[in-house]
Amino acid sequence: MRENQQEDFPGADRHSDADRGNTNNSAPQSTSRVVENTNPLSEGNGAAQLTRRSFLMWVGSSGAATALPAAAASAFAAPMAASAPVTMDPGLVNVRLTVNDVVRDAQVDVRTSLLDYLRENLQLTGTKKGCDHGQCGACTVHVNGRRVNSCLSFVAMHDGDTVTTIEGLGTPDRMHPMQAAFVAHDGLQCGYCTAGQIMSATALLKEPCGRGDADIKEAMSGNICRCGAYSNIVAAIRQVRDAT
Ligand code: FES
Ligand code: FES
Numbered sequence: 001m002r003e004n005q006q007e008d009f010p011g012a013d014r015h016s017d018a019d020r021g022n023t024n025n026s027a028p029q030s031t032s033r034v035v036e037n038t039n040p041l042s043e044g045n046g047a048a049q050l051t052r053r054s055f056l057m058w059v060g061s062s063g064a065a066t067a068l069p070a071a072a073a074s075a076f077a078a079p080m081a082a083s084a085p086v087t088m089d090p091g092l093v094n095v096r097l098t099v100n101d102v103v104r105d106a107q108v109d110v111r112t113s114l115l116d117y118l119r120e121n122l123q124l125t126g127t128k129k130g131c132d133h134g135q136c137g138a139c140t141v142h143v144n145g146r147r148v149n150s151c152l153s154f155v156a157m158h159d160g161d162t163v164t165t166i167e168g169l170g171t172p173d174r175m176h177p178m179q180a181a182f183v184a185h186d187g188l189q190c191g192y193c194t195a196g197q198i199m200s201a202t203a204l205l206k207e208p209c210g211r212g213d214a215d216i217k218e219a220m221s222g223n224i225c226r227c228g229a230y231s232n233i234v235a236a237i238r239q240v241r242d243a244t
Helices: 004-009 052-060 063-082 116-123 177-184 196-203 213-218 230-243
Strands: 092-099 102-109 139-141 145-148 163-164
Touching: 063 092, 116 139, 139 196, 145 196, 163 213, 177 196, 196 213, 196 230, 213 230
Parallel strands: 092 163
Antiparallel strands: 092 102, 139 145, 139 163
């Protein structure tokens, strides 16, 4: 009867006795079962079958969730280490400058601008910070006799240099001729740009500048005056230059 049933239902022989509750057969029937490959990443499970849902189900059921961090760590360790932020030590540097005929030794942050060194370290606040971007000329000083926008220059670049600021050009009692000319021609209004204007004007006297007013204006074009005192500034410069 049993044999007949198996014949009536082809394929029934694939079920083992263990499946039918027969424990007398000690053969390891379970090892003959085909285990479905549910790994969505393995061969045979194409990309078309890999959905977010199937991937998450596989991760949750296969224990891959616990394996992923280790795998991810090993896979990304090198790139992460390469892109890790580097703690920069700004560092200090020793500098020696001669400022207004006084030798100054200092240990400064390498990022310190010459302008900040003059104003913050030496309290020479006659040099003004206007734009701090090299556009207005308010910070002009002389380095080794040539005009420089001190906001654009690191003090660490000037070790051994000689710097002159407006304080070193003259004093109220003994003004430089250019300072006196600015006063005489009323070449200022609020005065914020004036130190830079005068430092540029005195440097201009040693530069190859033409004799006309247009030449003076061109040579002074790096110094901005928001108050618009340009005509009086040119008159002051012309007076000093004609006298030399
Ligand atoms: Fe230096 Fe303006 S503050 S150019
Ligand atoms: Fe005021 Fe020149 S006098 S900006």
